Amino acid sequence: MLDALKPWGESHEVRAADQDLATRLDLPGPDEPAAGPALLLAALRRSGAAGGELVLPVPGDVRGLGGANPFARLALRTGEAAVLREAGLGLVPQNVAEGVVRWTVFELADELPPAEHLPIAEAEHGMSSAMREAASTLIDLDIAKHRPGVRDEIAKTVSSRPQPPWPQDVPQRPLRILQRASEVEAILWVATDDAPGGALSASATRARTEALRPLFDSVRAARRASVAEMVRVLSDRAGKH
Structure with a gap:
């Protein structure tokens, strides 16, 4: 550990x-x-x-x-x-x-709220839906511009994040969703980082922020759900040995 x-x-x-x-x-x-x-x-x-x-x-x-x-x-x-x-x-x-x-x-204080349970399938669906809605909104707002080298920026952001040595018996679905959430977050950070000379107006920046906020929320939800599912599965397996 x-x-x-x-x-x-x-x-x-x-x-x-x-x-x-x-x-x-x-x-x-x-x-x-x-x-x-x-x-x-x-x-x-x-x-x-x-x-x-x-x-x-x-x-x-x-x-x-x-x-x-x-x-x-x-x-x-x-x-x-x-x-x-x-x-x-x-x-x-x-x-x-x-x-x-x-x-x-x-x-921890006694007023800690009850634990929230978000099914892993619901978290995955929520992130996919938020991605589609955000992309559509950005296109409608005409602020989803092509940016040279953006794929390299995203790949660099993903590779810079810690790559933990997951146990061999870690459940694959939550691991896949967790990795996908990291990729989506990298896209989000690149999308909100204005390239030199390409800064948006204040109103366009606000519109972009509002369009992407649900996607940021869904990424956090997917991460929480994936980690919770991993902990549940691995704890159950450990309890049976």
Whole structure:
């Protein structure tokens, strides 16, 4: 499991968000030197963590975070977090230096909303539908212009993302959808990055943003659903051994 973290950073460090939680989990506190991820894994096992949920909050969509609290604020700032309900913990990764990822561990508040379940088929269909609608809208608005080298830009964006070594028995459908979501997100970032000399007017930029927002939302939903399905399948298999 520790090897699976390497694609995201050469080094990973862990701290608890406050001293009380640090004492309970036997982790470094916020003002102490950080520890390695092995210490975190041991703490999670002792806390009864049996699975987790991926949270991908953005302004206007903070599903899975609950109320305004330190965990929610940091998760919103970074755009990603993991919720471990059985253990009552939340983890937020931050890139704190070149090749260094810091994981901050929070105690979850009682007001955390119930877990949302989005069937994997519904997530895949939603992303495909959003792609068609966004493409049609951009064409109607006459802002879907051809851009030389765009395929290379998209390929470069996709290849720059971490390529984790997935287990051999990982379910293939959610993996395929997860990889497709990364490709779609790369297209979105290229689509919203104006080429030099080709900047849109303010009104066209707003129209483009509104057209693409549902697609950004569907990509996040597809990622959450894919990871949830992977966790469910692999947890079920582990429980049978």
